[in-house]
Amino acid sequence: MIRRFLSSPKFPQVLLLWICIATQAFIWGQHWHNEQTSRREAVVSQQFDEILDAQQHRFSRQRWMNLGMTLAILGAMVWMMRLLHKRHEAFCVLEQAYRNNQERISRLEDEHRRSSHAAATDHLSGLHNRRQFMDICAETLARQRSLRRLMAILFIDMDRFKSINDSLGHKVGDLLLQAVAGRISRALEPGDQAARFGGDEFVVLLAGDRSEEQIDSWVRDLVNKLTAVYALDEHEVNTSPSIGVSICPRDGQEVDGLIRCADAAMYSAKQSGRGQYRFFDPSLNLTDINEFSLEQSLVAALSERQFILHYQPQIQLDSMQVTGYEALVRWEHPQFGLLYPDRFISLAERSGFIVALGWEVIRLALEELKGWRAQGRSSRLAVNVSAIQLRQADFSERLLSELAQRGVEAWQFELEITETVVLDDEGMAVEHLERLRVAGLNISLDDFGKGYAGFAHLHSMPLSTLKIDRALIAPLSNSYDDNPIVSSTITLAKRLGLTVVAEGVETRDQLVYLKLAGCDIAQGYHFSRPMSAEQLYQYEPFTRTAEPVCD
Known part of the structure; x- marks a missing residue:
């Protein structure tokens, strides 16, 4: 059948038709394919643009995010x-503050050590002062007692010190005290201690x-x-000690009691002469x-304010009227009755209470003037004011303040000083006197006339x-030529422009x-x-x- 068709005259026509149809189909197919391809390309292009836009957007967003x-x-x-810099600065500040604090602490510790040493040391002699010595004695006493050993207290007073101090001046007196302190220190053995209690009094612990x-x-x-x-400032000074000794446990078990016993023994040694020492004995002289x-x-x-004042009038000789009074201190002792200055002034000087006593006398006098x-x-x-009190750094300032507080005028108050102050021209006393x-x-x-001034x-x-x-007044008679020293x-x-006062006028001839x-x-x-x-x-x-006084 195929052969018949192939051999049929219509075959070319059919073939052409089929070719046309096939061609048309191909064209249509190609066109459809192109359309599909174009469509797909359009879709792909659109999607690509969208993808590209999305990628660009994403890239832009990522870029901004990265930025x-x-x-x-x-x-x-x-x-x-900046934080690290601040912390570094803070650390530097803290480090500097730490260094400053360490330096400040070191300075404070040094100052504390110096002040503690100064508080525990007598500035003149370099030995312990009374308070530090008492603390050391208490510790040593407990240790010696536990070891069943003896402990001795020596109370030392230098003979003739007051006369040396008065005649040669306080500078020589201070040099003498320093020399004595040096000799005592060099004589000490390990465990021994020495102190200066005041004046020329030294105490030694053995x-x-x-x-x-x-x-x-x-x-x-x-x-x-x-x-x-002692060779002191171009002066040669001869002196010796009077020493009292007390022993623990024989003479007591307490530091205060041992020092009192040694002090009493020292008085006994001084009564026996110069350069003596005595051990404490309960049968010591009653006077001592x-x-x-x-x-x-x-x-x-x-x-307890047991001190009082007595008053002796001073008489203006041309008018025989009372021109003022001298205040004389007395001690109303509960056991010994009324005591005069010769019984306690030297004791106050030796024991270091003369300054406190001086201010008490000034207080009493100013209160009396206030009442007047x-x-x-x-x-x-x-x-009367002691030379020791005049050496106080704040004496004049304090005295003027006391006057002002009580409303006492300066002319109403007179200070009586001794020749010791006049001879001590290197001390503070003269400055205070000039200011006053x-x-x-x-x-x-x-x-005046009793010493060397x-x-x-x-x-x-x-x-x-x-x-x-x-x-100088005692031997006077009524003859003007009897005593040229007084008249001169x-x-x-x-x-010199000075007002002259005569003390101890007891007779009409002297007057x-x-x-x-x-x-x-007078x-x-x-x-x-x-x-x-x-x-x-x-x-x-x-x-x-201004009542006249009968002569």
Whole structure:
């Protein structure tokens, strides 16, 4: 059949038709394929654009995110660097503060050590002071007691120190104390201690393992070492110690009691002569015990205000009127009764209470002047002041403050000083006196003619008054030519512009002589004995202003 068709005349036509149909179909197919391809390409292109846009958007977002993260990281790094820098600065500040604090702590520790050392050391001698020595003694006593060993306390007082100090000046006196302290220190053995209690008083603690015989031998050697010539500031000074010794447990079990016993033994040694030492004995001389008891009572006397003032009038000789009073301290002792200065002033100087006693006397005098002022009385009052008190750094400032607080005028208050102050021209005393003189206070030199001060010294001192010692007044008679020393003293003093006061006037002949010699003021038993406050208010010239006194 196929052959028949192939051989049929219509075959070419059919073939052509089929070719046309096939061609058309191919064209249609190609067209459809192109359309499909185009469509697919369009779809793909659209999707590609979308994908590309998405990728670009994603890339852009990623880029911005990366940029943001980079900036954030950079910001964090900058913040971190700033934080680290601040922390570094803070660390540097803390480190500097730490170093400063360490330096400050070191300085404070050094200052504390220095202040502790200063608080525990006597500045003049370099030895322990009283408080530190008492603490050391308490510790040593407990240790020696536990070891069943003896402990000795030595109380040392240098003979003639006051006269050396008064005659040669405080500079030589201080040099002597330093030399004595040096010899004591060099004599000490390990475990021993030494202290200066004040003035020329030294205390030594002997510890270690010594018998009474060894203690006796050591004390004897110390006496020999301290009894020698001291070359001091171009002066050669001879002095010796008086030493009292107490032993624990024989003489007591407490430090205070042992020191009191050694002090009492020292008084006994001083009564026996110079360069002596004594061990404490309960049978010591009663006078020594009384002196010792008085010294121990000084603290209570000051705190309980057992000191009072008596008043002796001073008479203007040209008018025979009371021109003022001298305040004289007395001690109302509960056991020994009324005591005069010769019984306790030296004790106060030796025990270091003279400054406190001096201020107590000034307080009493100013209170009395305040009362007089309130009653309308305008009298002058003179008070004795020790050289030791005048060496206090704040003396003049404190005194002027006390005057101002009580409303006392400067001219009403007079200070009486000793020749020791005049001879000590290198101390602070002269500065205080000059300041007080400028403020209007009267400054009087007491007991002139008793010591070594001469008119050459007076010329440079801020004095207003010169008081002639009673020893020069006692031999006077009513003859002007009887004693040229007194008349010459009065003449020279008046030429220096000083008011002259005679002490210890007891007879009419002495009064006549002093009037003829031109003396300004006199005081003594011829006019009146020192009076208590009650007696003063009954004293007729005191009750009236400028009342004449009968001669």
